[in-house]
Amino acid sequence: MKPIVRRCGVLLAGLLLATGAALAENYPAKPVTLMVPYPAGGPSDATARIFTVPLGKELGQQVIVENLGGVSGAIAAQKVLAAPADGYYIFQGSANEVILSPLANSAVKLKTEEFRLVQPVADAVMVFVARKDLPANSVDELIALARKSADKPLTYGSVGVGSLYHLILEKVQQDAGIKLVHAPYKGNAPLLQDIGGGSVDFAVLVYSAGMGALAEQGRLKVIGQLGAQRSELLKNVPSVSEGKELKNFDYKIWSGFMVPKHTPENVVERLHKAIGATLKDPAVRSQLAAQTQVASAPMSLGEAAKFFEAETARYRAIAKSINLQPQ
Numbered sequence: 001m002k003p004i005v006r007r008c009g010v011l012l013a014g015l016l017l018a019t020g021a022a023l024a025e026n027y028p029a030k031p032v033t034l035m036v037p038y039p040a041g042g043p044s045d046a047t048a049r050i051f052t053v054p055l056g057k058e059l060g061q062q063v064i065v066e067n068l069g070g071v072s073g074a075i076a077a078q079k080v081l082a083a084p085a086d087g088y089y090i091f092q093g094s095a096n097e098v099i100l101s102p103l104a105n106s107a108v109k110l111k112t113e114e115f116r117l118v119q120p121v122a123d124a125v126m127v128f129v130a131r132k133d134l135p136a137n138s139v140d141e142l143i144a145l146a147r148k149s150a151d152k153p154l155t156y157g158s159v160g161v162g163s164l165y166h167l168i169l170e171k172v173q174q175d176a177g178i179k180l181v182h183a184p185y186k187g188n189a190p191l192l193q194d195i196g197g198g199s200v201d202f203a204v205l206v207y208s209a210g211m212g213a214l215a216e217q218g219r220l221k222v223i224g225q226l227g228a229q230r231s232e233l234l235k236n237v238p239s240v241s242e243g244k245e246l247k248n249f250d251y252k253i254w255s256g257f258m259v260p261k262h263t264p265e266n267v268v269e270r271l272h273k274a275i276g277a278t279l280k281d282p283a284v285r286s287q288l289a290a291q292t293q294v295a296s297a298p299m300s301l302g303e304a305a306k307f308f309e310a311e312t313a314r315y316r317a318i319a320k321s322i323n324l325q326p327q
Helices: 002-025 043-059 071-082 095-104 139-148 164-176 188-197 209-216 265-279 282-290 301-321
Strands: 032-036 063-067 089-093 115-124 126-131 155-158 181-184 202-206 220-225 253-260 293-295
Touching: 032 043, 032 071, 043 063, 043 089, 043 115, 043 265, 043 282, 071 089, 071 095, 071 253, 089 095, 089 115, 095 164, 095 253, 095 301, 115 265, 115 301, 126 139, 126 188, 126 209, 139 164, 139 220, 155 164, 155 188, 164 181, 164 202, 164 301, 188 202, 188 209, 188 220, 209 220, 253 265, 265 282, 265 301, 282 293
Parallel strands: 032 063, 032 089, 155 181, 155 202
Antiparallel strands: 089 253, 115 253, 115 293, 126 202, 126 220
């Protein structure tokens, strides 16, 4: 009797595997949800909606945006991980949600390694932005001013402890041997407002059209960008690495489409091919540029995995060096 039961169990397992493989082969057989970890109307939501129609066309199924904010994007990330790993829930994430949030927030239980990056889709330019009357017009001058102001340190704002912007400026302090005072905020808008009002000296933030408008009005100034080379969107602003103080200082904020790591390989390959095709679409590229973002360079799945591993290691190393503790 036992051998029969065993054979039945093996047969059932084989049928389940075959059924799963068949379902994966037919992917997608229904609409796909793109999870955005922030409320509708924000920059992440705007980026997602640029991709929905062309990605849906490539997949042959509708792509629907779902917005779910909270806990620095971790609630949405955890919802995607809790869903079946079948490719019908795609997460639009960045280092902030999947690498840094577990390091900074004790309430976040997800592990970075639970996600697989299918393809980065958009790169945003990060810049040093300062109050209009700060006596520094470049990052080198900012660092020199910080050295002179050791008795009354300069203040910098960020969108919170453990955010990418916070880690970068802690790294600047280490590399340049300066001391700054951190002023955490709950969002970009109030921080920009206070820089414009002169109550905070400077910050590192993602460049936006709104920031550019404030700079043109003379209410603040953009003094450097963090990429290795000048972005095509900001050709008049020097990169930090052009100066003497922060050579080889290269940071950008990227967003990418991710799935749980156990998603079937042929589903991941199907998604990867479709996303790659959308990145070549001139309409997608121009719409991203209007959002002051650049379409990411296409990567193979192997290259995407190596990139994700390198970014994870990089930010974990910075977090460790500044003794970042989950709060």
